[in-house]
Amino acid sequence: MPSRSSFFATQRLRWAAARRELLTAGDAARQVLRAHPKRVAVAVGFALMSSGIAAYAIAPGTPDPALSPRVTLSIALQTDAAAQAQALDDQPVVLYRTTQTSRGDTVQSMLKRLGVTDPVTLRQLSRDGQIRSLVGADAGTDISAEVDSTGHLRKLQGHVAVRAAALQGGGAGGEPEWKQLTLTSSGVGWSKSFTPLALRTQTRIAAGEVRGTLGSAARSAGMPGSVTNQLARIFADRINIQRDLRRGDRFAVVYEMITVDGRPVRAGRVLAAEIVNRGNPLQALWFAPRGDAKLGAYYTPQGNSLNRVFLASPLPYGKVTSPFGMRFDPVVKRTQLHEGVDFQAAIGTPVRSVADGRVIKAGQETGYGNVVKIGHPGGFETVYAHLSSIEVRPGQQVTAGQRIAKSGNTGWSTGPHLHFEFHVRGKVVNPLKMAQYVPPSHALPAGERASFMAATAVLSTQLAQASGSPARLASAAPTTQAD
Numbered sequence: 001m002p003s004r005s006s007f008f009a010t011q012r013l014r015w016a017a018a019r020r021e022l023l024t025a026g027d028a029a030r031q032v033l034r035a036h037p038k039r040v041a042v043a044v045g046f047a048l049m050s051s052g053i054a055a056y057a058i059a060p061g062t063p064d065p066a067l068s069p070r071v072t073l074s075i076a077l078q079t080d081a082a083a084q085a086q087a088l089d090d091q092p093v094v095l096y097r098t099t100q101t102s103r104g105d106t107v108q109s110m111l112k113r114l115g116v117t118d119p120v121t122l123r124q125l126s127r128d129g130q131i132r133s134l135v136g137a138d139a140g141t142d143i144s145a146e147v148d149s150t151g152h153l154r155k156l157q158g159h160v161a162v163r164a165a166a167l168q169g170g171g172a173g174g175e176p177e178w179k180q181l182t183l184t185s186s187g188v189g190w191s192k193s194f195t196p197l198a199l200r201t202q203t204r205i206a207a208g209e210v211r212g213t214l215g216s217a218a219r220s221a222g223m224p225g226s227v228t229n230q231l232a233r234i235f236a237d238r239i240n241i242q243r244d245l246r247r248g249d250r251f252a253v254v255y256e257m258i259t260v261d262g263r264p265v266r267a268g269r270v271l272a273a274e275i276v277n278r279g280n281p282l283q284a285l286w287f288a289p290r291g292d293a294k295l296g297a298y299y300t301p302q303g304n305s306l307n308r309v310f311l312a313s314p315l316p317y318g319k320v321t322s323p324f325g326m327r328f329d330p331v332v333k334r335t336q337l338h339e340g341v342d343f344q345a346a347i348g349t350p351v352r353s354v355a356d357g358r359v360i361k362a363g364q365e366t367g368y369g370n371v372v373k374i375g376h377p378g379g380f381e382t383v384y385a386h387l388s389s390i391e392v393r394p395g396q397q398v399t400a401g402q403r404i405a406k407s408g409n410t411g412w413s414t415g416p417h418l419h420f421e422f423h424v425r426g427k428v429v430n431p432l433k434m435a436q437y438v439p440p441s442h443a444l445p446a447g448e449r450a451s452f453m454a455a456t457a458v459l460s461t462q463l464a465q466a467s468g469s470p471a472r473l474a475s476a477a478p479t480t481q482a483d
């Protein structure tokens, strides 16, 4: 049997000669078709192969651009037809094919599409979990194969997500690593190798207008489910995007897409987002001070943290019965400043600290009755009064939302309620304005303003473009599968 390279070199000369006789060779071709129907089919398949094999077929000589595989092979059969077919009979022809997985694919359907007909291979590989994961992954994954002329698989390649734990035989968990799986026939069995694939990050934009649900608007904008979930968390302190977004509200998002070989595998971080809820825009820009992702957070374009430090209220459903400000005090019987707000609360209602802090006072005080005072970083203090019972002690650290007491009717109180005060550096402030106050720990770090502006300028521009023309960008945004 001639070596493959000399075989092809010879073929090339023959095929080149054959081109000159193109128009007279029809009868010969028909004759060959009768004598060698199977080989002709293989040769036609060969002729239809990809550009990858074109380079291989012409090697090792200088590639002749006039000799595309398609033209060359069809002419060869028409001239020196019998010898040609005999040569093909002697030579194990390997077909290189690539296919894309589709929904509902099985290992068998995928392999058959690649030209594998050997029943043993089809049976063996259908039982192989890693090969199954090739077709079990998202539809549209490229799989390439080398199959010989008898339908035997030589080699198979595709991308698989391998979880570290799975490789060690453990359970699922952790970020998968993307690898190229290469399955090679050793004649008696199969050998597998895994080559790591580099993940790349692309930036994508999605925008849309809510017509039905946010979810359906997000899907039609090609926005992955995990991006919608991130939006919900980013704006959680300002708006419940699943519940509060209405028909006509708009959204625009700049986010990362992690790709392997140009194919999206999952969405990454939201870099910028805007939601316009009943005409009110809410914006979020991701910024990592000093380039440290661990310090990263979402900020408004002005550089304020998007995350509230103070809860809206120390009670889950507190209705304000007496606001902050000047009022006639029914107890002292004169007009004076009401230094807090009164929330309606049945005796025994759990009271929560509105922010992280340290208990300054937990006990009795004239007028207040049972009272808890908590100091918060940045010169803030909150006061919870007329309590029926206290569940913290002075000096104790508390966290936002931690239960500290039960509401009551102690001290100068005309009925069960919670009196709540908010102090900023020693001055009483309307507690209903508490959310506007940002302790230094949640503001942009000192000296980071210039780099914040530089880093977020592009994001702001992208966001403005996206939100300026939602329909166009929504349709232009690359479509990806939800993850």
Ligand SMILES: [Zn+2]
Pocket (backbone or CB within 6 Å): 322, 338, 340, 341, 342, 418, 419, 420
């Ligand atoms: Zn009060």
